[in-house]
Amino acid sequence: MSVVADLDARLAARRAGPLVRRRATLATPQGVHVVVDGEALVSFASNDYLGLAADPRLVAAASAAAHAWGTGAGASHLLSGHQSPHAGLERALATFCPPCAGAAAVTFATGYLANLGILCALGDRDTVVFADRFNHACLNDGALLARARLVRYAHNDADALAARLASTPARTRIIATDAVFSxxxxxxxxxxLLALADEYDAWLVVDDAHGIGVLGDGRGSVAAAGLASPRIVSMVTFGKALGAAGAGVVAHPSVIDAIVQFARPYIYTTAAPAMLAATVAASLDIVRDDAPRRARLAANIARFRSAVGCLPGSPLALGASRTAIQPLVVGDSDAALALSRSLRERGFYVPAIRPPTVPSGTARLRVSLSAAHADADIDGLAAALAASIAAERAA
Ligand SMILES: Cc1ncc(COP(=O)(O)O)c(C=O)c1O
Known part of the structure; x- marks a missing residue:
């Protein structure tokens, strides 16, 4: 069999099952009202939690920075791609969300790369990465790239982690967790987790992709928890609540230097454009001052939970989430897809999430709320859910 035929056979098998993945194309900017593959829909599908992804102030900042700095960084940070806006954003991040006194920061083109970079800088063959089972895939991939051993512990179970730490010898220990599970x-x-890191002399890597901008007055999950330690390495992404793209690592200056010295995912890639760094800096300014936007998001989350929590006859259970990510677990992948399709027919865009992104048997609708949703959007979604469930029962 030729390589192409072999690949085509694998693709045919994927297409025949419920796990086939398809990209929808938006003909509009990211937001609540989108056009998806030609259909106008109300979206509950993005991580644009504060509604900043197409904010005119950020568009103006990006456009001014593109005029000042051009569109390409032209090289990696270590060659000639590190420009004043990158350095300015590092300083802004270190001040905005420091996980310890005297923190420093470094930026990456994506959060995926940032997690790889952290684990490659801190870990090696003599390292064990202790990872929550529900962590984002890139923390696991970082452990692989660092050639560290990956030991997973039961979701959010500090006792299970303690047992693993006690029974696993290692020269370097890294505890890695999402702060808000995606x-x-x-x-x-x-x-x-920090208490265990102290006890076992471990690093605590906190992936705050979904907390930054939202929790802790916008400063993220570490600030919300009132924690500070040179052991904490905080990874914050710019592509979700901050409405742009890229990521930053904020940590003790030695960690940041180790990333610059040792992390292949930092060293061997072109820097994100300076215009992007300037845009993110503008977003931090908005996020720092815009408490009403966070209050609006909190009100939307509460409205959704109360509307969906009391849908008559609903088999969908609300999770324990108090954040903008509100999963409705369906179980079966086909059933989750059918519910997502039914909502779409009623004008709402809520993607189904299936294994392997979530554990098998827990396919779900991932409802993602934004400060930009109006009350009517949320009430409309609850009504559409009720109608979809009733139609499914009647079928
Ligand atoms: C928890 C978590 N970490 C990391 C990432 C990766 O960030 P990015 O999209 O910037 O690569 C994501 C989402 O994509 C995420 O949900």
């Missing part, structure tokens, strides 16, 4: 919306017990 498919469940619940939060890691950061204080308990």
């Amino acid at each position: 498919m469940d919306g619940d939060e890691a017990p950061l204080a308990a």
Whole structure:
């Protein structure tokens, strides 16, 4: 069999099952009202939690920075791609969300790369990465790239982690966790994890992709938990609540220097454009001052939970999330897809999330709320859910 025929056979098998993945194309900017593959829909599908992804102030900042700095960084940070806006954003991040006194920061083109970079800088063959089972894939991939051993512990179970730490010898230990879990919306017990990091002399890597901008007055999950330690390495992304793209690592200056010295995912890639760094800096200014936007998001989350929590006859259970990520677990992948399709026919865009992104048997609708949703959008979604469930029962 030729390589192409072999690949085509694998693709045919994927297409025949419920796990086939398809990209929808938006003909509009990201927002609540989008056009998806030609259909006008109300979206509950993005991570644009504060509604900043197409904010005119950020568009103006990006456009001014493009005029000042051009569109390309032209080289990696270590060659000639590190420009004043990158350095300015590093300083702004270190001040905005420091996980310890005297923190420093470094930026990456994506959060995926940032997590790889952290684990490659801190870990090696003599390292064990202790990872929550529900962590985002890139923390696991970082452990692989660092050639570290990956030991997973039961979701949010500090006792299970303690047992693993006690029984696993290692020269370097890294505890790695999402702060807000991307498919469940619940939060890691950061204080308990830091206590274990202290006890076992471990790093605590906190992936705050979904907390930055939203929790802790916008400063993220570490600030919300009131924690500070040179052991904490905080990864914050710019592509979700901050409405742009890229990521930053904020940590003790030695960690940041180790990333610059040792992390292949930092060293061997072109820097994100300076215009992007300037845009993110503008977003931090908005996020720092815009408490009403966060209050609006909190009100939307409460409205959704109360509307969906009391849908008559609904088999969908609300999770323990108090964040913008509100999963409705359906179980079966085909059933989750059918519910997502039914909502779409009623004008709402809520993607189904299936294995392997979530554990098998827990396919779900991932409802993602934004400060930009109006009350009517949320009430409309609850009504559409009720109608879809009733139609499914009647079928
Ligand atoms: C928890 C978590 N970490 C990291 C990432 C990766 O960030 P980025 O999209 O900037 O690569 C994501 C989302 O994509 C995420 O949900």
